[in-house]
Amino acid sequence: MSIHTPGTHENLVLAQNVNGRLRAEARMIFARAFMQRAIGAGIFVALAGVGIGAASYGWAYMNQFDSAAEKIAAAMQTALSDVTLKTKGEVTLTDNTLKLEGLPAQRESSVPTPTKAQLGADSAPNSKAPVNTTFTVFKQVPYLDGQIVTGWNFKPSEEKPYQQYCYFSRRTNEAKGQVEIKIDVAMDGKILPQPQKSDVNLAILGTNCVWHDGKSL
Structure with missing residues (x-):
């Protein structure tokens, strides 16, 4: 074992090797940190995209049903506007009894009655009696x-x-x-x-x- 004196060639070489190794490890640590930050940012962007897509889908879904309901309502309004309802008849109130005029007369009894x-x-007999x-x-x-x-x-x-x-x-x-x-x-x-x-x-x-x-x- 030998101890090199300061400023010798061996000490310079050792210092350069140590310094290079530290720099390499620092670059590796920086690269790992950058990769982790990139992965986190990617995940954030992906989740944000999923959220925006879901919101857009929900809005489109609701807007689609609103449009369909409006179309159905418009179609019914158009159909009813072309229909004409007509009623004919007379309702009279006589002696606290509601009667519909024009209906066939009801037979009061099914028992035969001599005419x-x-x-x-x-x-009459021929004798006129x-x-x-x-x-x-x-x-x-x-x-x-x-x-x-x-x-x-x-x-x-x-x-x-x-x-x-x-x-x-x-x-x-x-x-x-x-x-x-x-x-x-x-x-x-x-x-x-x-x-x-x-x-x-x-x-x-x-x-x-x-x-x-x-x-x-």
Whole structure:
């Protein structure tokens, strides 16, 4: 081991080598710092670009829907401006009842009512004798192989029948043709006397009679 004296050739060479190495390391440190700063700046610029792009996309997206809504509204306004609505009719208020004029008349009841022609009010015999007109309303209830028929006899000027009768009726085919069997059941709401030689129970048949007031007279 030798110690060089100051100013010798060896000391100068050593000092130059040390100095060169320090400069090289300083340049490497500077280069690394510059690279890190460049990377940071690049990342910042990239994030800023992404943010600006997202903001631009959002603005364009919202502006697109606004334009579409405006176009739809304009189209609807144009279509409605070319349409003409017309109404026709009359609404009147009579006796607190709202009625629409021009509608077909509603039938008040589906129950048939004899007409003047059906009653034949103007019909008369050749003898010119007075004629009393009455009419009969029939109520029919199916029963077994026949039906229970109740007749209500009315006078034109009265609301209640002046006479009621009930009978059982059925038709059978015989050798001579079709035959109708009729059994009288009741009169004016009262069951007729039970025949002694008969298998028919008039009281049971009478439960199917339809009386005008809903009960026996």
